[in-house]
Each structure stands twice: as C-alpha cells, then as structure tokens.
Amino acid sequence: MTRYIARRLGNALLVMLAVTLLTFSLLHLSPGDPAALMAGEFATAQDITRMSEKLGLDKPLPQQYAIYVLNLVQGDFGKSIVYGTPALPLIQQRLPATLELTLLATLLTLAIAIPFGVIMAVKPRGLADYVGALVTLFGVSIPSFWLGIVLILIVSVDLRLLPTSGRGTPLVDGLVGLVSGHPDRLASSLRYLVLPTVTLSAFQLAFIARLTRSSVLEELGRTFVRAARARGLPNSLVMTKHVLRNALMPIVTVLGIEIGGLVGGAVIVETVFGWPGVGQLVFQSISRRDYPLAQGAIVMISGFVVALTLLVDLAYLRLDPRVRLS
Amino acid sequence: MALLEVRDLSTHFAIRDGPLRAVDHISFTLDRGEVLGLVGESGSGKSVTALSIMRLVDEPGRVVGGEILLEGENLLDLEDREMLAVRGQRIAMIFQEPVTSLNPVLTVGDQIYEALDREYYDHWRRGFLWGMAAAISRRLKPDRRGAKERAARAIELLRSVRLPEAESRLKEYPHTMSGGMIQRIMIAIALAGGPKVLIADEPTTALDVTIQAQILDLLRTRQRDADLAVLLITHDLGVVAETCDRVAVMYAGRIVETAPATRLFDEPRHPYTVGLRRSMPDADHKVERLTAIEGSVPSLIGIAESQCHFYTRCPFVMDVCSRVAPRAVIVASDHVVSCHLYGEGKPLPDLSGWRGPTAKSAGAATAPIAAQQ
C-alpha cells in the first residue's frame, strides 16, 4: 500500500513539475523579451531591467527554471501587472469561490448521477432507461457555455427567477447563517449558485450517469453476483455489497481523471456567469496580458486539480483492496 | 415422493426472431442420496435448467411453464422473499468457474460469513435501510464474541472440505488461490446452510484433471455424509461414469433419455446417446476411429416444436421425426427414452449399425446455437 501512495505522490509531484515547466517555457517561447512581458506594457526601462535581474535572464535556462520553481515554493508568484500587488494573495482570495462551485457541482453530480445510473442499469430498456439515455445524451452533447447562456436567457431574463451573474454570500457564511438563525444568508448564497452549478455539472452528470449504468450492468452479469444470490442473499445486500461496491471502482477512477475537465469547465462557467473565481481570473489575466498573474493562476489551479486527484486516488485505495496488497 | 421433482418445465428467452426455447418441457426426479447427472453439449439447456430451479434466470429469460416441486412444494409459486429462504438453505448451487464465483475485492472469510450469518442478513431482507442500519450498528458496536464464533465455524467449514491452512485463508483474497481451492470453498459455502439438494453446474470443467478427481471425490464424500441429492451438470461423460447414479441426457432443450448410469453406458437407447457413447474412447473396446455425430446442434431460435430436434443428424431418422415431437417411452425399469423408434408394441431397435452421414445430415447443419447458458 505504501508503494501505491508513494507512486501517487511521486506522480503528483511530477505533474506539478511538468506544469511549472510548461508555464516557464511558454513565457520564454513567446515572442518578445520575457522581462518586458512580465513587467507589463507600462513598464519603464528600469522596471524591465529589474525584472530581468529577478528572473535571472542572464543565467542559463535550467537555472532560471530553478529560480522560478524556488520562488513558487516560497510563495512568490510575482507581481500582477494589472493590480500592481503580489499575485498569490489575489489568487488565494478567489479560491473559495471556485472551490464552492466545483465542490457543489461534484456533489450534485454524485448525488444524482449515480443513483440514476443504478436505476437505469437495474431496469434496462425500462422507462427510466430510455428517458435517462436521452437526457444523458443531451447532457454530454451540449456546450457548457451555451447551456449557461440559455439558462440565463430563460430563467433570469424571461422568468426573472434568479440573478444573471455574480456571486452572493459565500456558502460557508450562508451555512453558518442557517444555524445561527439567518436563513436569508443561505438563500442569498444559493440564489447565485444555482445556475452556475447546474451548468458546470451538466456534462459530468450525464457522463457519470452513463458510466454508472454500464459499470453496474457489467457487474450484474458477473458470476459471483449470481453465486451470491444463489446463497440466498437478499437483493438489497447483493446490490450494495457486491454490485455497487465493485461498480464504483471504475467510476471513481474516471472521476479522478475528469477533475481536470471539471476545473477547466469552471473557467468557462465562471466567465459566463461572472463568477469571481480563479477560473475567471485566469481568463481575465490572459486577455489583459497580465503574465505573472496568469502564470500563477494556472499553477494554482493545476495544484488544486492534482490535490483533488490525489484524494480520489486515496479513495480508490479504500475500495479496491487488491491495490493495498500489491 | 421424490425430494425434487421437475415437471414439464419450460424456460424461454425473448429474442428478436422468436422465442428461444432453452428448456422445453423437461421432467425429471431427484431423490435423497442420489446423484443425477444432467448431460449435454453446450447450448443444450442444462445450465438454464439449473438456474430455472433456483429461479435465477435473468431477463430476457423467463420460466414459462411447468412445476418445480421441492418436497411437494412448487417453487414457482413462491414469492421472491420466500425463495430467499430456499436458496442456500434448501437448495444450493455451485458454478462452473470457481475463480469468478467469489467477489475479488472481498476476503474469502467475508464471503463465507455470508452463508453463516443468517440473522444479520435478515435485516437486509427487510430492505436497504434496515440493512444499512444493521451494518452501521455492527461497525459501531462490534460483536466480538459472535465474530469469534463465526470465525471458528468458518474454519471448521474449510477443514471439512480439506482446505489446508484454513485459518489464514479467511483473510485472503480470491486471486491468491487456485481454482481447485476456491471450488472447495464454494462447496463448503454451499453446504453451510444445510441444504438437501446441491446443484453443481460443471463444477470441474475449468479445473485440471487431477484436481477434477479430487473435487469429484470430495463431492461424493460430502454427499454421502449428508445424504444429499445432487444434480450434477456436465458435458463430460467420464465424470458421469464416475460419479452419477442416474443420468438424464439433454439435447436442444429437451431431455431425450433418462436411465441409471451403468445402463446408459451399457445399453444406450436414444440415437444421440448412442452417438455420444461411440464418440468416447473406451478402455474396453478398441476401435480404429471414433465415430463423430455429423452436423451440429440446430439453432433454438424459433425452432419448430413439432419435431424431434435431433432428426437432422440421426442415422435412424424416419419420416415422422420431422413432423411430430417424440413422447417419453418407458423401455425398462427406470429407463425412459423420447424417440420415435420406441413405442407401445414396437420391438426394440438394433442400433449397432451406426451408419455414416445421412443425406439429410450432410446439408442440415445450421447456425450454431445462440442460447444463453
């Protein structure tokens, strides 16, 4: 088991290195003087020189990279050109918003897609299966930005049920408010969260539902399931202990892989809904040519994804004891 | 009264081009303490018969007719919940591929307990929520004494099937064990509930010949000890010869001949059985070549009912064979055949001259069977 964890950790580290390598090389591959790019449009010659020194542009490339990584590790993500303040705090400030959105979307996905997938598998070619097949088909085919816009059009503009953009009270505060007797805070959170969450989870929901269906169907056909039934085990137990537990393994694996896609989707959804998260920050900083901020945001998000993937890997450990032994 | 009596059982699968009559009006009996072999090629319907008795046939298959009488009680009339009490406790079943018979991500012990821990699993019988509640409360308040007792019983069970190092096996996972070992465990699990009938679906087919002998031996011993009735399903006549008291031969979903084992080998009456017998190498009679039965099993999808399914391959085929389904005829005590060669007042035919391929059989082979086993 320790070997498994060690391998996963090693992999995570490798990925982070790859990401930093990528952002680093991109800066140097793009046309123009890296120092000038990092210093910004309104930089003076002096600023550029200083930046040059900071980046260590006179030193050999590998050393520059080392400087870069060392800075990152120490929390020095550079200074944002647009805001003029250090990049890291800017990014950190936006992290909760993105976390809120992605976690809620994932929860929604799991809570709906898996049970629904199970129902579809247990009664193949039944009503639930046909409807589900159609709905999930739509879900994986619809572009998320379009879904978001259509939802805004219908729900916010025509029906005026929900706001078109922005974020309300942070969810955590909202939940605390629920306990302390201020349910309106939670309402304020949720009002703004509904549409972006639904939009973000749409693809994943459909995808996981289909995956659940095929995974469960596969397990249902296994001999040991039949053997368990032949022992007189009631259906509820067979489904839970044998079918579902085994079916979850590939689902969890795929979830781990899909996290990257989810976060990427967050970039789009945050942009559509004006959601002040890190995804939106990435987009904005790139369009404004705020290189340090963009770089930092990308690294941060990647780190986030890698951490989540690691968590999923550990969850998988719990499910599949064979991995524990190897 | 026979312990298990199957009467006129039919199981069909709903397939596009017509119903697939995997099991077609079959009848047989099984008594305490006897081993009945159910023999046939792949696709003859033997496994579906077993699953039908256990009522484990999956969609699109369904039992469409007949009765399955266990100690006089028709299993087909039972509610699903009542059937749960039958499975494992009154009739048990072991399957062909031992390695896939156990859940690979659970320990062997965990799965043995399933057969021993009836009260706990009764909670699940009442529904998912009760079951989960029971599981959670067990987690929070582990019943150490009960666990120890269970473990002891499990070890005893494993020892009863001569599994070496029983104690350490409990914590292991199936993939660390060989097929033979797992099949022993499956037998142990099957017998744990004290059933009166054991259905063994090709229990040794996936195993080495030497292991095969051990498992069959084990089966025989346990069967004698517990006075079990065993339905042994196989396509291997050698297994039948060694282990079975009586034999029923299946072809294309129908039983064509039933007889005591020795009789079946000494004096087979149905042409199919004769053909099977002749295709076996025999230590007593040396032959230059083994005779094969020409042609192949017809596709069961939408097959005509009023015919003998074997007629396209039968060297003794007559006109009536393609038009009328043969009925069961008693040719001797405890020896029944379904063939138009036999009937009231007809003399026993001479089947010694197994002629070569008939004109019909030469062109009659159709697409291989699509039956679900």
Added chain:
Amino acid sequence: MTSREWQKAISLLRVHRLAQVSIVILVVVVLLALTAPVLPLPNPRDQDLGNVLLPPIWERGGTPAHPFGTDFLGRDMLSRVVWGSQISLLVGFSATALAALIGVSVGLAASYRGGLVDEVTMRIFDTILSIPGILIAIAVLTVLGQSLLLLIVVLGFRSTVSYARTLRSRVLSVKEEQYVKAARAVGVREPVIMIRHVLPNCLAPIIVLTTIYIGVMILIEAGLSFLGLTRLHVSWGVMVAESRDYLATAWWTATFPGLFIFLTVLSINILGDFFRDVFDPRLQVRTGV
C-alpha cells in the same frame, strides 16, 4: 470489421431511428460545410450597420433576406452559421485524426514491444493526462499565437494519450490470443503480425473512441473560441461569445450557433453509441417481447 459486425451494424441501423436521424443531420452539416462557398449566401463578414439585430424571419420585424436574423454588426446569421460549420468540423475531424494517427501508432508500438519502452511511455502519458487540459490549451494558445494549426495540435495532444492507452489495453489482450501465437510459431515476422493480425482487432475501440473525440473536440474548440482564444472570425463559439451583450433583446444571436453545435455533437454521440452497440458482443439485435 468482420462481416458479422457489418451485418449487425446494418440490421441495427434499420431499427435504430435515432441513429438514422443522426446520420441525416451529420450529412447535412457536412454538406453545408463543404458547399458553403457555392451556396447563395451573403458574405458572412459583410457588416450592415443599418440592419443590426434583425430577428429571424418568423418574428415581427424579420425579413426573408435574413432568415436567421442578423447579429450586432448586421451580419447575416444564417450565412455565419453555415460558414461556421467549416471551422468546427475541420478542427474536430483533423484534431481527432491527428490524435488517432499518432496515438494509435505510438500505443501499438510501445505496448507491443512491452518492457521498458512500454513502461516509460505509459508513465509519461499518465503524467500528461493528469495535467488539466483546458488550462494548458489556454496557456499555449495565448502565448504562442492563435493559428488554426496550433489549435488543432493542442486539441489533439491530449486525446493522443487516450488513444494510446486504449490501444495498449487492447493490444495487451490481443497479444495473448491464439492466432497471434500461431502466426508467430509459423514464422511470420513481428511487424507483419502487428499490422495484419493485431491492428484489425483493435479497430473497434478506435472507432468508438473516435466518435467520442470528434464530439469532444468540437465542444472544446467552441469553448476556446467562446473565450476568445482563437483568432477565428466565423466560428460557432465566437458567435455565441459575441452575442452575450445582446442576450436580453436578441436571443437568436446566441441560440442558432449554439443549437448547431449541440445538434452536431449530439448526432456524433448517437453514432458513437451506435457503434458501441455494434461492437458489443453481448448485444443482440432484437425487437424484444
């Protein structure tokens, strides 16, 4: 594809109404893309500031000159939608083709070789797969310019890995099959075995993966265009992006391009399911009783 599978495909197609509709839709879209230059449509880039935001023909204020209305610069929507199909299909197909070509070859070679080469390649691929794709696409596109080619390469990059990995598991199982061992025993040389025996049996997952990925590529391209990361002028994604400021008053500027993306991808996905059913040995074509 064996003849058995062909037969199955044809008989399945006869009953599968959705698949039939999908094929029709795709054919229409492809035709539109191919014939765009010769169709009697106004130039998609022609601005007509006197006629901005005209509604579609069936609404009040619509004119037959612009059946789908006009956008905020007075450009004809129908024409833009038709021309937009070129980009989406071009990017979708070529990125997938590129990924398939490279991924399959690499996957085939590496896994067939086995050993260290296989291990190392797979590790590298695993790492690549773990990197959040869209971010990298965003980063690369912004920094290195926005040419179409680059877009295609970037898109294809990640799916290359998917192809390779899928191929790999398939190859590993095919390698153990009897006919491969038999061929080798008879003395057939390795490269020939690979091409003549192993590869044809890997076609099924390749086809299924391809149908998945063409759809995914189209969606990603649309998304990237929406974010403004491509320098394309007439792409469905760009059209949706441009429509954002006028949503409240001009719903058609967003709806039509998005609808086309949706329908195209939907059809591709339906066909993907169709092929998956064809190749599934457990599935038999039945009307059910």
